[in-house]
Amino acid sequence: MRVLKTGSGQCSPIQLRVLSSFMLEDKPLKSPHDNVLGRMVEAMASDARLRKFLEQNQVWHRFIPKLETVHTADAAKAAGVDLHRVTKNLVSETDRGEHVVLIIPGDRKVNLKAAAKALNVRRVHLVAFAEAEGISGYPPGGTPSVGHKNKMRTVIDRSLLKYDTVYCGGGSRGKLLELKTEDIVRLNHSIVADITK
Numbered sequence: 001m002r003v004l005k006t007g008s009g010q011c012s013p014i015q016l017r018v019l020s021s022f023m024l025e026d027k028p029l030k031s032p033h034d035n036v037l038g039r040m041v042e043a044m045a046s047d048a049r050l051r052k053f054l055e056q057n058q059v060w061h062r063f064i065p066k067l068e069t070v071h072t073a074d075a076a077k078a079a080g081v082d083l084h085r086v087t088k089n090l091v092s093e094t095d096r097g098e099h100v101v102l103i104i105p106g107d108r109k110v111n112l113k114a115a116a117k118a119l120n121v122r123r124v125h126l127v128a129f130a131e132a133e134g135i136s137g138y139p140p141g142g143t144p145s146v147g148h149k150n151k152m153r154t155v156i157d158r159s160l161l162k163y164d165t166v167y168c169g170g171g172s173r174g175k176l177l178e179l180k181t182e183d184i185v186r187l188n189h190s191i192v193a194d195i196t197k
Contacts, residue, residue, distance in 0.1 A: 046138050046149075050171040053147030057187060062178040063170050072106035075141070079167065079176050083107040086176070087160065087168045089143040091132035091152075095123040099135050103145050103156040103168075103184065108196035118155045118193035142169040144177050145184045154188040157196050161185075 054061050064079050076083040086106040092115070093099055102115050102124075116124045126132075129140045137149025145154075145168040160166055163181055170177035184190065 046142070047171045049137060049149065050144055050147045050177075059146070059183050059187070060180055064167070064176040064178060065174065071141070075176060076106055076167075081167050081176070084159075085163055085166050087145055087166050089136075089145050089168055090126055091136050091143070092124050092126050094119060094121040096121055099127070099150065099152050100124065101136070101145075101148065101152050101154040101188075102195060103154055103160065103190070104196050105157060105159055108157070108159075111195050111197040114193065114197075115155055115195045118191050118195060119153065138169060138171055139173055141173040142171055142175075144168045144171055145179060146187045154184075154190045155193055155195055156181075156185060156188075156190040158192050158194050159196065161192065 053059075064081075072086050072088055073083055075081075076086040079086075083106045088102075088104050088106055088110075090102040090104065090110055091099060092102055092112075094116070098121075100115075100119060102110050104110050110126075112124050112126075116122060127135065132143070133139050135148075135150055135152075136143050138144060145156075145166070160181055165178050166181050166184070167176045167178050168184075185192065
């Protein structure tokens, strides 16, 4: 039996069986989202990318298992964490077509006018979940505050800086990632501003 290796290790026997059964089919995949195989491969790739980023940058971190959810409040409750310390990492687009990430506390709403001002652009809008996943490389509910597939400017809400650590998506919907707030700012060269209401 051939062992399939990923950036962070090997597939489990169950994953390997699922992958093998799909490899035997003649049907080409239209999209990674078409089936379980595509989602599994994509999840393993994004997990490996995030772990590699954290290791290469020698970032202190801790993964915390959680229920699979895209809702920040559900993730905070399941992990027993204060909602204000769980970040929303909102992939957005400026009027110039630039993709950016707005990092805000889980119990707040983004103020897009304030975000535009911080970025020195006229307008910013949130992108759709499917588009955000393609840009960041991570699924909604699993988007971390660092290590995105495409390098993007980030704006972090000033209120998060009062915490030594915060929690963000852990690369998949099934885990959170605890990071030092100062590392998020440093690694992203983040703009710090008041961008919530």
